Amino acid sequence: MDVAAPPAVDVRAFTRRFGDVTAVDSLTFDVRPGELFGFIGPDGAGKTTLFRTLVTLLVPDAGSVRVLGYDVVTDLWTLRSRVGYMPGRFSLYPDLSALENLRFFASVFGTSVEEGMSIIEPIWRQLAPFADRRAGALSGGMKQKLALCCALVHAPEILFLDEPTTGVDAVSRREFWDLLDRLRDGGLTIVVSTPYMDEASRCDRVALMQQGRILLVDTPAAIRAAYPRPLFAVQAPDRLGILAVLRRFPHAAAVWPFGDVLHYTDARAGMDDGAIIDEVRAFVQANGVPSPGISAIPAGIEDAFMWHMAAGTAGEQVG
Amino acid sequence: MSAFAIETHGLTRRFGEFVAVRDLTFHVAQGEVFGFLGANGAGKTTAMRMLIGLLEPSDGSAQVAGYDIATDSEAVRRNIGYMSQKFSLYDDLTVQENITLYGGIYGLSNAQIAERTHALLGRIGLEHARKELVRRIPLGWKQQLALSVALLHEPKIVFLDEPTGGVDPITRRRFWELIYETAAAGTTVLVTTHYLDEAEYCDRLSIMVEGAIAAMGTPGEVKREFGVTSLDELFLQLTRPGAA
Numbered sequence: 069m070d071v072a073a074p075p076a077v078d079v080r081a082f083t084r085r086f087g088d089v090t091a092v093d094s095l096t097f098d099v100r101p102g103e104l105f106g107f108i109g110p111d112g113a114g115k116t117t118l119f120r121t122l123v124t125l126l127v128p129d130a131g132s133v134r135v136l137g138y139d140v141v142t143d144l145w146t147l148r149s150r151v152g153y154m155p156g157r158f159s160l161y162p163d164l165s166a167l168e169n170l171r172f173f174a175s176v177f178g179t180s181v182e183e184g185m186s187i188i189e190p191i192w193r194q195l196a197p198f199a200d201r202r203a204g205a206l207s208g209g210m211k212q213k214l215a216l217c218c219a220l221v222h223a224p225e226i227l228f229l230d231e232p233t234t235g236v237d238a239v240s241r242r243e244f245w246d247l248l249d250r251l252r253d254g255g256l257t258i259v260v261s262t263p264y265m266d267e268a269s270r271c272d273r274v275a276l277m278q279q280g281r282i283l284l285v286d287t288p289a290a291i292r293a294a295y296p297r298p299l300f301a302v303q304a305p306d307r308l309g310i311l312a313v314l315r316r317f318p319h320a321a322a323v324w325p326f327g328d329v330l331h332y333t334d335a336r337a338g339m340d341d342g343a344i345i346d347e348v349r350a351f352v353q354a355n356g357v358p359s360p361g362i363s364a365i366p367a368g369i370e371d372a373f374m375w376h377m378a379a380g381t382a383g384e385q386v387g
Numbered sequence: 388m389s390a391f392a393i394e395t396h397g398l399t400r401r402f403g404e405f406v407a408v409r410d411l412t413f414h415v416a417q418g419e420v421f422g423f424l425g426a427n428g429a430g431k432t433t434a435m436r437m438l439i440g441l442l443e444p445s446d447g448s449a450q451v452a453g454y455d456i457a458t459d460s461e462a463v464r465r466n467i468g469y470m471s472q473k474f475s476l477y478d479d480l481t482v483q484e485n486i487t488l489y490g491g492i493y494g495l496s497n498a499q500i501a502e503r504t505h506a507l508l509g510r511i512g513l514e515h516a517r518k519e520l521v522r523r524i525p526l527g528w529k530q531q532l533a534l535s536v537a538l539l540h541e542p543k544i545v546f547l548d549e550p551t552g553g554v555d556p557i558t559r560r561r562f563w564e565l566i567y568e569t570a571a572a573g574t575t576v577l578v579t580t581h582y583l584d585e586a587e588y589c590d591r592l593s594i595m596v597e598g599a600i601a602a603m604g605t606p607g608e609v610k611r612e613f614g615v616t617s618l619d620e621l622f623l624q625l626t627r628p629g630a631a
Contacts, residue, residue, distance in 0.1 A: 110555035111526050208427045235552060237426040237581055238619060239626045263553045278555065308567060324560055327584035327617070328606060374556050 074137060076101045076226055076257040077122065082131035084117050091117040093280040094131065099259055099273075104252045107261040108268050108373065109277030115261040116156060119230040122259065123153040136225055149177055152224035154215050156231040156261075162204025166195055166214050169203050170221060177222030184221035191217050191247060209240050216247070227251065229260040233267065245270045265370035276373050283376040288369055295367030295375065297321055297337055298344055301329045303361035304352075313355045317348065324374065331371060332362075392417050392544050392575035393438065397447030400433050407433040409598040410447065415591075417543075420566060420576045422585070422592030426626040430598040431579055432548075438577070439546055440464045452543040465493070468537035468574075471548035475533035478522035482513065485521055486536060493540035507535045511565075527558035531565055538569065545569065547578040551585065563588050583618045594625055601625045 077099035084092040092114040099105040107115050120126040121133055124144040133140045138147045160169045167181070170192075174181050185192070191213050198210055206214060212232060219227060229248075233241040245267065252258055252272075260271070268274045269288045276283040276291070284291060304310040307325065314323045314332055321335035334344050341364040352360055367375075391414040398411040408430045415421045425431045436442040438451055440460030449456045452466035469475075476485050483504065490500035508514045511531045516524055524532070530550060537545055547566070551559045563585065570576050570590075578589070586592050586606065593603040602609045602625060606618060615621045 110558070111553035113555075235427075235549070235581070237622075237626070238583055239426060239623050241581075242623075265556060324557075325563065325588060327587040370556050377555060377557055 073101045075099060075134075076103070076136060077105075077259060078132075078134040078137075079122075080132045082118075082121070082128050082133050084114075084121060084126065084129050086117075090280055092121075095280075095282055096131075097275055097282060097285050099257065101257055102252070102255055103272045104248060104258045104260070104270070106268060106271035106274040107259070107277050108263075108265060108274050108369070109261075110263050112279065113277040114280040115277060116230055119153075119155075119228050119259075119261060123151050123228050124148060149222065150225050152219040152222070152227040154219040154227070154229045154232055156234065158211055158215065160203045160211070160215060160218060162202060164203060165200050166203055166206065166210075167199040169214060170217055173218040174221045179222050181221065184223060187223050188217045188220050190250060191220075208236065212236070212244065213247075220251075224256075226257040226259070229258065231261050231263065233262055233264065241267065265368070265373055268369040274369070276369075276376060278377055278380065281380075283380060284372070291369060291372045292367050295372055297375075298334045298339065298341055299365055299367050299371060300332045300334070300341075300345065300348070300362050301326070301365045302332050302348070303329045304357055306357065310352060310357045310360060313352050313357055314348070316355075317351050319344075319347070322375065322378065326370075331365075333371075333375070391415060391450075392419070393421075393449070393451050393577065395438075395447065395449040398434070398437060398444050398449050399446035400430075400437060400442065401445045406598050408437070408444075411600060412447075413593060413600060413603060415544075415575055415577060417575055418570050418573050419590045420570045420578065420588070422589035423577055423579045423595075424583075424586055424592055424622070425595030426622075429595040429626075431595055434595070435546060435548060435577075435579070439467055439469055465540075466543050468540070468542040468545035469548070470533045470537040470545065470550055472530075472550055472552040476521045476529065476536065479520065481518050481520055482508070482524065482532060483517045485532070486539065489536050489539050495540060503539055507539065511535055526554055527561070530554060530558070530562055534562070534565055534569070538574065542574065544575040544577065547576060549579055549581065551580060551582065559585075583622055586618045594622065596625050 075098035080096050082092060082095045109115055117126065121128055121140060122135055124140045124147055127141050135147055136150055140147060164172065170181050174184055195210060195213050198206060203214060233244055248258055271288065273285060273287050275285045302310065307330065311323060311325065311330055314320055314330065319335050320332065322333040324331050345362045348362055393415040395411050395413055398408060400408040411434060423431055437444050437456060438449060440456050440463035443457055451463045454462040454466065456463050480488065486504050487500055508517060513528055513532060521529060551562055566576055580586065591605050593600045602613065602621065609621060613621050613624060615624065
C-alpha cells in the first residue's frame with residue numbers, strides 16, 4: 069500500500085437523496101491504492117447507494133466522487149472498464165451456464181476468458197467442475213464465486229464488493245475473506261461493504277457507517293484502542309438477572325450481552341480497573357447476584373460501533 | 388398429545404436421490420428458546436418447512452404444537468407463528484393495515500384485533516406510527532413489528548428465520564430482549580441465525596451438518612462435549628473438519 073500515491077477513491081462531501089430521504093449525507097473519505105477498505109454498517113446505512121455511485125451507476129446530488137483519479141459523472145466511460153463491481157443481489161443470468169456467464173462478461177469488456185484466466189484462476193479452479201451448470205442452479209457459495217470471477221475477468225484496477233457475505237454462514241464467510249486477502253496481496257485495491265462487525269478485522273481500514281453518515285474511519289486496531297472508557301467482561305449463570313442489575317449501577321455507561329458474557333462499560337474514564345471490578349462486584353452481590361466473574365478486556369469493533377452509534381443518537385438511553 | 392412444543396422422530400426428506408434432511412430426532416420444550424444452526428445448504432430450511440407444515444416428510448414423523456405435521460398440517464399452521472428477515476410484512480400497507488390483515492387471516496374478531504393492536508403497539512412503542520406505511524418505518528422497528536404480528540394470534544410456537552440479518556448491533560440485541568420476553572410469556576421460540584454470538588443466547592441449540600444433527604444441547608454442553616471454548620470454533624470444526 070502506497071500512502072504517498074494519489075488516492076484510488078477520493079470522495080468529498082458526497083450527498084445523495086431519494087425524494088425526501090437522504091441516503092448518503094456529506095461523506096468524505098479516501099481509499100489508498102492497494103488497500104482493502106471496508107464499510108461496516110447495518111441495512112439502511114447508505115452502503116449500496118455509495119457503492120452504486122462509486123461504480124458510476126448513480127450520480128451525486130452534491131459533492132465530488134473520484135475513482136482512480138476520474139470523476140464518476142464526467143469520466144464514466146473511461147472509468148467503467150477499469151472498475152470491477154459485484155452487486156449485493158445475485159445479478160448473473162440464471163439460465164446461462166457458469167462458463168457462459170463468464171464469457172458474456174469478458175466479451176462485454178472486450179476481453180476473453182482465456183485472457184482473464186491468470187487473474188481468476190484460483191477462484192475459477194473451485195468452480196470449474198460446475199462450468200456447465202446453469203448459474204441459477206449453483207449453490208449460494210458457488211454463485212458468489214462466479215459473481216466474483218465475472219467482476220474480475222476484465223482485470224479491473226479496483227474492485228467494489230457490495231455485501232458479498234450477507235446471509236452466508238460464518239465458515240463460508242471466512243473462506244471468502246481468505247480469497248480477498250489473496251487478491252489484495254496481488255496488488256488489487258478492494259472496497260467492500262458488510263453488515264458483519266467481525267469482518268472489520270480483515271480490512272486494512274474501515275469506515276463505520278450508520279444512517280448515511282460515517283461514524284469513524286481508521287484501522288481496526290486504532291478503532292479498538294480508541295474505545296473511550298474502561299470495558300469489562302462479566303460472567304454469571306443468570307445472564308438476564310445480572311443484565312438488569314448492572315444497568316441500575318450508577319456508573320454504568322453501557323451493558324450489552326455478548327455471546328456467553330456481558331460487556332460492561334464504566335462511565336468513569338481513567339479509574340483503576342481493579343477498583344471498578346471491586347465496586348461492580350460489591351453492587352451486584354448486594355443485589356442478589358452471587359460472585360460474578362469480571363475481567364477487564366480490550367474493546368472489539370462491535371463495542372466501538374455501539375458506543376459511537378449510541379453517542380450519535382441524542383437523548384436515547386445507552387444499554 | 389406430546390408434552391413438547393416440537394417433537395420429531397427420524398424426520399427425513401429426500402429430493403430424488405438427494406437426502407436434504409436425514410433422520411432428525413429432537414424435541415423442544417414449551418417456552419424454550421431453541422437455536423437451529425447450520426451452514427448454508429445443511430438442510431435447515433427444508434427441516435423448517437416440514438415443521439411449519441409446508442413440506443411433507445419422506446419418512447419419520449413430527450408433532451408441532453401437539454399436531455402431526457403430515458396428517459394435520461392445517462392445525463399446525465394455525466398454531467404457529469412465522470417470521471423471516473426476507474418477508475413478513477407488506478411494505479405498501481400501513482402498520483395498522485398489516486395488523487388487521489394478519490388478524491383477519493387468523494380469524495380474530497374486530498374487537499380482538501383492536502384490543503391486541505393497542506397492546507402490541509404499546510409494548511414496542513410504535514403507537515405514533517399506526518398510520519405510517521411499513522416501508523417508511525426504520526428497519527429495527529419493522530422487525531419488532533414483524534415479530535409482534537407473528538405473535539398476534541397467540542401461537543404456541545414461533546419460528547424465526549434469520550430475524551436479525553443486516554440490522555445494527557444495538558437493534559439486534561433489543562430484538563433478542565423481545566425474544567426472551569416472548570419465551571418468558573410461555574411461547575416456544577425456534578430461531579435460525581448466522582451470528583454465533585446469538586447462538587449463545589439460546590437455552591439449547593442444534594447444529595446441522597449435511598442434513599443431520601451433528602451437535603445438540605445447551606451452549607455450555609456442546610462446547611464441553613467437543614472440547615472447544617467458543618461456538619465459532621465448534622461451528623468451524625463441524626462444518627469444515629479438515630480446516631480446524
